[in-house]
Amino acid sequence: MATATSQLRDATATGPAPALRFDHVSVRLGDRLALSDVTCEIEAGAFVGLIGPNGSGKSTLLRAVLGVVPLSDGEIEVEGQSIAEARDSIAYLPQRQQLALDLPLRACDVVMMGRLRHTGLFRPASRADKDAVTAALERVGLADRRNSPIGEMSFGQQQRVFFARALAQEGRILLLDEPMNGVDPQTQEVFVGLLNDFHAEGKTIVMATHDLNQAMSVCDHLIVLNQRLIVYGPSESSMTEEVLRDAYGVHLHVQHGPAHVDHIVEDLSHHDGEGHHHDAPLV
């Protein structure tokens, strides 16, 4: 589109548009305010960890960028464009519970879904699409499992297939919703390596995670969320005692140093904002 190109040119003239711009974004899910007045700009090339307690709106924020949940207020821009215009720049790794894994699909079929916007609905897959699928499966180390039924793969392998699908989308912005939740250490290592490669290529990454330790060690920026934006900034300076208290509602003593960070993480991974314990049985 001519307008999109000219917009891009304008943007480069005044410095590059941020990869993502949230302008007073609020999202209402039913009666609940899931996100309230979130404003921040994520610059291109940032590797952002999105953290916060369960139900703090991490997934909602990602889904809002995808245009899957409507905003009740505010605006989101992707590389200076509206969400609908920017669908091709975003790649996405969803949370797993929404997937129908019992469908008869092979690993390569799932990865090919990532090519839908390249191929279009009606044209057959091109050489480039097939090559992209093969390359993506190779990058996640599953080249030899391309014809395996997705339902018969292990949890970690399935997650790698979804990662490959996100790679095949070839977006400049990668959104990941708890990609390492419950995966084996080997897959986790593969993912961290791939994310670092991505980051080195200058792509923007936003990764929701409940693992503070990991977020602090692999991401260069953090968004701490609890319905509202508690803080957005570089990983080292963002994680203060006050921020943690605001986000998780517990009083914690923070000292910098890997040992203490590990300690905090252990405490928080079991803790939930506002005193809710979603995992606890109802009595």
Next chain:
Amino acid sequence: MLHWFSDPLEFQFMRMALVEVVVVGVVAGVLGTYVVVRGLAFVGDAISHAVFPGVVVAFLANVSILAGGAAFGILTALAISSLSLTRRIREDTAIGVVFAGAFALGVVLISSSPGYTRDLTSLLFGDVLAVTNTDIYLSLGFGGLAFVVAFALRRALILASFDREMALAMGLPVFWLDTILLLLITLTIVISLRAVGNILVLAMFVTPAAAARLLVDDMGRMMVVSAVIGALSGVIGLYLSWHTDLAAGGMIVLTATGIFLVTLLFAPRHGLLTRMLRTRNAIDTPSSAA
């Protein structure tokens, strides 16, 4: 043996019936793949009941029952699709209430017909040997449409079934895809009415597709295999019915059921007996199990 196949072909109505069951078998096989993988069997059953009043009205008015069924069926599919937009009433409950009611309306309507029992039987259980030219043209038209659209939209339909969120994120109109799928299923149900009748329609969808699911691991091949099993069931069932002088609709569905049972036992990878034998072999020769 050759006569077993060739003799029935001398009759025009048998040739027409064969065309009808092949069309129905192929189209229901393809759409049945979606019904099975998306768990829409109950919805399919409901639609087949709901089209009944339309079928009866068409029958009494001496119009093709497929036309009457299609008119009612399209309304039904749209109603189900809209029901999914509200979360107040559980969908299956609402479907159950409305469509049992529709079926009852059909029964009451046909009880006003003089040849009540005979007519009811032919509508409920099919009467493929009475298939008319109009029925065949309508079957080819509706069935061809359902087949072409299901094939053309397969990528979008499969993505929307597998991962709604991703489908929405890619800008696909998921609600309309669901509605289109229901409409295609409805058209296919309607064209199956002549072949197997109202009660047995569901079998033409789920049985071949379920057998196919045991044989292959991807949607594309599942559709092909399911279509082949559907068409084979139609042809074999019709011949069996001819030679045994037993109900055609029932024979067609029983053939499909037979194919399913054989598959269930002997499918190369997922068959029950196959798996049992494999386990036994693995125990006998422990080295191969490692």
